[in-house]
Amino acid sequence: MSTEAQDQREALGARLRVFRKGAGYTSGRAFAAAAGWHESKVSRIEHGRQKPSEEDLRVWCEATGQQDQVADLIAVLRHINELWLEWKRQLKDGATSRQQKAIPVYAKTKLFRIWHPTLVWGALQTADYAADTFKQVVNFYDIPDDIESARDKRLERQKYLYEGDRAFHVILGEQALYSNFGGRNVMLEQLEWLLHVMRLPRLSLGFVPRAAPLWIWPGNSFSMFDSRLVLVETFSAELTVSKPSEIETYIKAFGLLKRSAVYGDSAKELIRGAIRYYDRY
Numbered sequence: 001m002s003t004e005a006q007d008q009r010e011a012l013g014a015r016l017r018v019f020r021k022g023a024g025y026t027s028g029r030a031f032a033a034a035a036g037w038h039e040s041k042v043s044r045i046e047h048g049r050q051k052p053s054e055e056d057l058r059v060w061c062e063a064t065g066q067q068d069q070v071a072d073l074i075a076v077l078r079h080i081n082e083l084w085l086e087w088k089r090q091l092k093d094g095a096t097s098r099q100q101k102a103i104p105v106y107a108k109t110k111l112f113r114i115w116h117p118t119l120v121w122g123a124l125q126t127a128d129y130a131a132d133t134f135k136q137v138v139n140f141y142d143i144p145d146d147i148e149s150a151r152d153k154r155l156e157r158q159k160y161l162y163e164g165d166r167a168f169h170v171i172l173g174e175q176a177l178y179s180n181f182g183g184r185n186v187m188l189e190q191l192e193w194l195l196h197v198m199r200l201p202r203l204s205l206g207f208v209p210r211a212a213p214l215w216i217w218p219g220n221s222f223s224m225f226d227s228r229l230v231l232v233e234t235f236s237a238e239l240t241v242s243k244p245s246e247i248e249t250y251i252k253a254f255g256l257l258k259r260s261a262v263y264g265d266s267a268k269e270l271i272r273g274a275i276r277y278y279d280r281y
Contacts, residue, residue, distance in 0.1 A: 007243070008080050010048030012073070016060055017046040023064035035059050051080065086237045087141055094146035095137055099153035105225055106160050110167065113224040113254050117173035117208070119181070120190060121223075123157045124170065124197055124205075129190040130154050132182035161200055168203045171254070171261050173218060174210045177274035184281045191275045195268060206261035207270050216256035224250055 020042075025031035028042035035042075044050035052060070057073045060066075090098050106123075114121050120129065134147045134154075160166055177194075180187060198205050208218070222232045230241040230250045241247060262270065 005080055006048060008076070009051060012052075012076055012080070013046040013048045015073075016052075016057075019060065019064040019066050019069070020046075023066075025064075031063065034063050052077065085240065087235075088143075090238065091137070091141050091143045094144040095134055095150035096146045096153055099150050099156075103153070103156060105229070106157050109160075109225040110165065111226050112166065112168045112170070113251070114168070114170040114222075115172075115254060115257055116176060116221040117218040118175045118221075119179050120172065120176050120194070121170055122154050123161060123168075124194060125154065126186070126190045126193050127151060127155060128186045129181050132186060136181075161197070161203060166202055169254075169258075170203065171206045171208060171257050173208050174270055177207070177271060178277065184278050187278045187281075188275060191271050191278065194271050198268065204263065205267060206258065206263045207267050208257060208260045209262060209270065212260040212262075215259050216253050218257075219253070222250055222253075224254065227251065 020028070020031050025034065028046065029039045032039040032042045041050065045052050045056070054074050054077060057077060058070055061070045061073065119133070122130065125133070130151045131147055134150045137143070137150075138145050138147060161168065177191065181190075194205070197203060208214075220232050220234060222230055224230045224247070227244075227247055228242065230247055232239040232241065241250065261267075
């Protein structure tokens with residue numbers, strides 16, 4: 001869980017503690033008895049170690065005479081849930097809806113800062129490469145097969161590479177040039193496409209060579225939208241970061257990754273090296 005989500009969970013717990021004490025329950029044990037809960041549950045909720053359910057909040061407010069606060073507390077809880085979205089929940093109806101959700105975010109962003117250590121960023125993918133990544137998503141999360149529509153929605157984002165006054169700062173690990181999605185022909189097409197899009201004036205595309213000195217460990221991939229939102233992907237969930245102090249951490253990390261990256265002719269030579277590899281594949 002992000003520190004932002006944890007901070008908000010702890011703040012919610014502290015608010016509930018105030019309600020408990022204000023209602024005359026001087027100990028968590030007494031309140032647990034009134035609510036019909038195990039006493040440790042009260043302590044875990046108040047200290048942010050356990051997220052209450054919406055029903056827990058209703059019971060808490062009923063027991064403390066704070067019924068008028070239920071709607072507000074549930075809104076806070078739902079916001080905390082949104083900070084950490086499990087992939088199984090996001091993708092339960094397939095991958096297309098998640099791709100659709102990204103389009104408005106892209107539309108209002110002027111500055112993109114993208115880091116991915118192991119694969120090509122979505123807006124720079126070819127159709128076949130994108131389809132193969134979604135094939136893996138469908139199989140891994142056991143979700144409905146909507147590969148074609150999810151691919152098309154992802155490729156819709158490419159229009160923003162050509163529209164408006166946006167700037168795209170993208171850094172990939174050299175491994176992204178070799179991670180094999182779809183086989184030799186798909187990879188060769190993808191690599192040639194990278195050479196093509198590098199000519200776009202609004203795109204700065206760099207690579208961290210596999211032997212480059214590192215100023216920060218590679219970590220997870222992340223996408224930064226202006227200085228207001230960062231999305232971080234893990235195998236289990238997508239983390240949403242919007243707290244300014246946490247966003248500053250990602251800005252710093254991006255700057256350190258950039259120190260290790262190569263651009264221009266050096267970047268093109270890395271791509272051509274991968275093309276030579278797949279030519280022999």
